[in-house]
Amino acid sequence: MENGKKAIVMSGIRSTGFLHLGNYFGAIRNYVRMQEEYTCYFMVADIHSLTTHPDTKELKPNVHRVLAENIACGLDPEKVALYCQSHVYETAELYMLLNMLAYKGELEKTTTFKDKVRQHPENVNAGLLTYPVLQAADILLHRASLVPVGKDQEQHLEMSRNFANRFNHRYGNVFPEPYAFNFGEELIKVPSLDGTGKMSKSENQYATIFLSDSDELIRKKIMKAKTDAGPSAPNMPKPDYIENIFLLMKLVSAPDTILKFEEDYNKAAIRYGDLKKQLAEDMVAFVTPIREKAESIRTDEAYLRRIMEMGAEKARISAAATMEKVREAIGLKYY
Ligand code: ADP
Numbered sequence: 001m002e003n004g005k006k007a008i009v010m011s012g013i014r015s016t017g018f019l020h021l022g023n024y025f026g027a028i029r030n031y032v033r034m035q036e037e038y039t040c041y042f043m044v045a046d047i048h049s050l051t052t053h054p055d056t057k058e059l060k061p062n063v064h065r066v067l068a069e070n071i072a073c074g075l076d077p078e079k080v081a082l083y084c085q086s087h088v089y090e091t092a093e094l095y096m097l098l099n100m101l102a103y104k105g106e107l108e109k110t111t112t113f114k115d116k117v118r119q120h121p122e123n124v125n126a127g128l129l130t131y132p133v134l135q136a137a138d139i140l141l142h143r144a145s146l147v148p149v150g151k152d153q154e155q156h157l158e159m160s161r162n163f164a165n166r167f168n169h170r171y172g173n174v175f176p177e178p179y180a181f182n183f184g185e186e187l188i189k190v191p192s193l194d195g196t197g198k199m200s201k202s203e204n205q206y207a208t209i210f211l212s213d214s215d216e217l218i219r220k221k222i223m224k225a226k227t228d229a230g231p232s233a234p235n236m237p238k239p240d241y242i243e244n245i246f247l248l249m250k251l252v253s254a255p256d257t258i259l260k261f262e263e264d265y266n267k268a269a270i271r272y273g274d275l276k277k278q279l280a281e282d283m284v285a286f287v288t289p290i291r292e293k294a295e296s297i298r299t300d301e302a303y304l305r306r307i308m309e310m311g312a313e314k315a316r317i318s319a320a321a322t323m324e325k326v327r328e329a330i331g332l333k334y335y
Contacts (some may be wrong), residue, residue: 007039008144009034011027018065034181043085054123065298078166084114097330132155148182153180208223212291225241227276236269
């Protein structure tokens with residue numbers, strides 16, 4: 001905290017589809033927890049979504065959905081700046097300037113870049129390569145120091161810190177170092193239901209639980225999660241796919257429920273059918289109120305427009321102040 005002012009928080013979610021449990025537990029839950037205590041900027045990363053989703057037919061409904069689902073999870077657009085990345089033009093300016101401080105080699109080595117190249121070999125665009133630079137621009141534009149994100153974003157945050165430090169070294173001290181934030185705990189990774197990788201908007205649709213899934217679909221997805229014949233002896237280590245089911249249970253079930261199944265597992269007396277049924281019911285109870293609330297917000301276009309305008313206005317004030325400092329530090333002032 002500087003000069004007794006509140007610390008600045010920034011984070012974003014791409015508008016590439018439906019939000020899921022990973023987005024909730026990795027990011028949105030912390031947005032909601034942080035909104036009371038900090039100055040918060042939360043953004044729909046619509047420009048970032050163009051790196052992998054060049055077809056823009058679904059862009060508008062996707063942007064509306066991300067906004068509605070964030071609000072349904074408890075984010076208050078009056079307390080935070082909730083805005084669209086494309087509405088704050090200063091982002092593009094800072095991104096361009098930071099590109100001079102980012103090296104091709106480090107960008108090519110980024111794990112998410114390498115993954116995306118594997119997934120979309122036909123569309124390896126420069127935007128994909130410079131994704132971490134645009135992300136750094138989003139964060140540094142508000143001179144944010146805390147970035148609530150899931151574990152998959154750890155490397156990107158390290159890159160944001162590097163770009164901030166290089167800028168400060170070369171031109172003078174403008175940016176604080178931004179850090180991934182989860183209230184002092186390990187960053188979260190919500191695993192996918194098929195036991196491989198993480199829940200995600202664009203991959204593993206059937207192994208991901210979306211905040212918009214019907215009760216029936218949630219039950220179906222969970223009942224299909226991979227299990228086996230059960231432990232053959234007491235106190236055996238859990239295979240990954242079973243560990244994942246317990247991990248999901250820890251997110252939505254009551255502590256005594258989890259304890260009971262842990263004990264059953266350690267006694268080698270667990271029934272995976274019962275475990276999944278219980279998880280399915282607890283998951284349904286968790287998702288249903290969010291889904292219902294989001295649905296009514298999503299269809300209220302006039303309200304969403306007001307939210308976006310209000311958010312962009314707040315974000316632009318902070319962005320303009322930072323860009324003044326940036327231009328001055330670099331020396332882009334000739335009179
Ligand atoms: P996605 O990977 O689903 O497209 P984004 O890249 O838009 O999601 O990420 C939005 C936020 O959600 C980020 O903070 C990211 O760390 C978090 N997130 C995404 N998937 C997961 C997951 N499976 N577990 C934890 N956090 C996640």
